[in-house]
Amino acid sequence: GMFLEGDRWRYQLREGATVWDYVKHPLLSLMYYLYKLSVAFSWKFVFILCTAYGINQGMGEEWSGFAAKFYMADHLHLSPARAAAARGLSLVPWQLKAIYGMISDVVPIMGYHKTGYMLIAGSCGVLAFFILFALDLSFVPGILVFIVAHFSMASPDVMIDAAVAEKAKSHPQFAPDLQSLCWGSLGLGGFFAAATVGYMQESIGSRGIFGVCILTGVAILVPAALGFLREKRRDPSTIKPICLSCKQGLSDPLGKWVFYVAIIVTFVSVFLGFFAVFNESEHSVIINGSVTVFCAICIIFPSLLYCLSRISLVLAKASSFIFLRGAIQPSTTVLFYWYRKTRSNCERGYPCLDPGFLGWMDVAGYAFLFVGTIIYQKYFASWSYRSIFIFAQVLLVFVNLMDLIWVTRLNVKIGISDKVFLLGEEVLGPIVRRLSEMPMLILAAKLCPSGVEATLFALNMGLSNFGVSIGDYLGQALLGILGGVNPPDFNNLAVFILLKSLTRLLPILLVYPLVPKGSPLDDAFDIARRFAGEDEGSEVRARGESAIPLTDLKLSSSDNIHMHEDHERDELVNRDDVGGVAVVGDDDELGGL
Structure with missing residues (x-):
């Protein structure tokens, strides 16, 4: 009892x-x-938390992401390279999570810092998915609507995370339970969506799935309108003018540097997204690739080092690694075009996998992400960050090389069917990804100094998402340079897979310069002391950077940490999804993961 x-x-x-x-x-x-939890916080708060994480994100991301790949291929008739650019642009809202939090803190809507933005997000989701369902859109309107749809899932994540952080501070004894509810709702929602989305695609098509996704917007719109978030309305007389609030925010010695980086990331990510999609010049592939590399290496990387080193040099280097790790690994959805069921693919002896089986691939991915978490906690939690990242990257090379066996049809020649071979890879891919994602989340959280925990953690997760999008743009450029990696012949596909696999070794070159020596079991002071010597450690201690309690580490439904799975099993799962850091109780109290 x-x-x-x-x-x-x-x-x-x-x-x-x-x-x-x-x-x-x-x-x-x-x-x-x-x-x-209902007794402590009211059933209304528990309800909106479950619907936001389980339905809006868990189901919404899985359903819409799965349908979007078919929509871009069958309705918009995009090539793999063009689809990579379109997807990169549509995922921009996931890279701006720090900006959402900053704006909501400064600009309340009708006296509410969170509820008003939840209403906007829910309305955007209902409208965007209705348009995708009801209208036969062309390329440009379709991509713009996808951006709005992703905004409706990315921004509520920030608002709910902030609400959970507030509840954890007022009721620290329930902090682990709240986080378990977030993880559980997200996982169950994504698992259910993955188990149904394949059959939905076969029966009602991608536009029909978008129609069902309208419910994911309603899932946050209605509870927010009914006040389920239980946010206290501010007295209008206490609300400061926007300019004054911004001025006070910029006067914060730590927060202003986070704000500067967030602004730079916002402008660069938006620019790159639109540039990659709408640049159709004669040498667009070379130009896009050059501009992408320039923005990543010459703008984002120096900005991170300069601005965040004003807070802590170890933080600046670690944040740079979180961004560059995804940015230097090209990725595309070209394999989806190759293995999905079409008349042309079936006639040429390609795998020809139906949507129902692809949906169950996602189900297997969810199951083995959980297995990967258990393996990490049991065997790798005591390893150093450097050892974990190096080991994971080497494993990723071999996992990606399995695609080479697949596309050369070697598995068929030795008697292994495509479905059996693919499920074997689906077992390894999520486990390897989790081995690298968990320490990255912990590292990002532990290096967040007191006072800007949630904003800086959201910024780091946005940087991770941005890095994955940069990888998409580079994948698009690599496809264009090779040429011929398009349906129906897929010339040079094996060469592309080989090059893509070898690029998984590149992040190893960044490990020793950028990743600290500590392990996930060390606190922030020990990490800084080992990485930068006693002077840096003293500087960190003077700023109050003790071990930050970790009570709000959350992955998106597609992994995704808010990763958007494209069945190549080689991306960081980060869109989603990820939350902020809540300080629970005293500074020396360690919350549960």
Whole structure:
């Protein structure tokens, strides 16, 4: 039964429990778990948290991301390179999460810092998915609507994370439970969507799935309109003018540097997205690739080092690694064009996989992401950051080289069917990704100084997402340089896979210059001291950078940490998705992951 242990409610089986007690135990445990959170925060807050993470993000990302690939191929008739550029532009909202938080802090809507923005996001989601469902859009309008759709899923994540952080501060004993609810809702929503999306694609098509996605916007619009977030409305007389609030924010010795980086990332990501899509000059491939490299190496990287080193040099280098790690690994959805079921692919002896099977591939991915988390916690949590990243990158090379076996049809020659071979790769890919993503999340959180935890953590996750988009743009350029990697012949596809696989070794060159020596078990001071010597460690301690409690590390439904899975199993899963850092209790209290 349920009993009070200290200040926390717990539920456990009574002595002499029967078989029936064990059968109903999981359901009753969940009921008691939700009950105690509802008593502490109200059922309305628990409800909107579940709908925001489980329906809006978990289901919304999986359904819309899966349908978008078919929509771009079948309705917009985009080539793999063109689709990579379009996808990079549509994912820009996930790179601006720090900006959402800053704007909501400075500009309340009708006296609310979060609820008003949730209403805007929900309305945008309903409108965007209705347009995708009802109208036969051309290329440019379609991409613009996709941007709005992703905004409707990216911005509520920031608002809910901030609300969870506030609740964790006022009720620190419930901080792990709140985070478990976030993770659980996100995972269950994504798992359910993955199990159904393949059959939905076969029965109602991509536009039909967009119609179902309207519900993901309603899932946050209605609860927010009914006040489920339980946000107190500010007295209009206490609201400062926007200019004064911005001036005060820029006077913060730490926050202003985070703001500068967020602004730079915003402008560069928007520019690159539109430039990659709308530059159709004669040498657009070379120009796009050159501009992308210039922006990444000559603008973003120096900006990170200059601005964030004003907070901490170890933070600046680690944030640079988080960005560059994805930026120097080209990725595209060209394999999706090659293995999906079309008449041309089937006639040429390509895998010809139907949408139903592709959906179950995502289900397997979710299951083995969980396995990867367990393996990380059990075997790799004590490894150093450098060892984990190097080991993971080497494994990624071999996982990507499995695609080379696939596209050369060697697996068929030795008697292994495409579906069996692909499921084998689906087992390895998510596990390897999780081995590198978990320490990256922990490193990003631990290096966030007190006072700007949530904003800086959101910035780091936005940088990770931006790095993946840069990789998409570079993948587009690589496809163009090779030429012929297009349906129906897919010439040079094996060469592209080989080059793409070898680029997974490049982040290893960045590990020793940018990644600290510590391990996920070390606190921020030890990491800084080991990486930069006693002077840097003293500087960090003087600024109050102790071990930051980690209570709001969250991955997006597609992994995605808010990664957007493209079945190549080689991307960082980061869109999504990811939250901020909540400081729970005293500075020396360590929250649970």
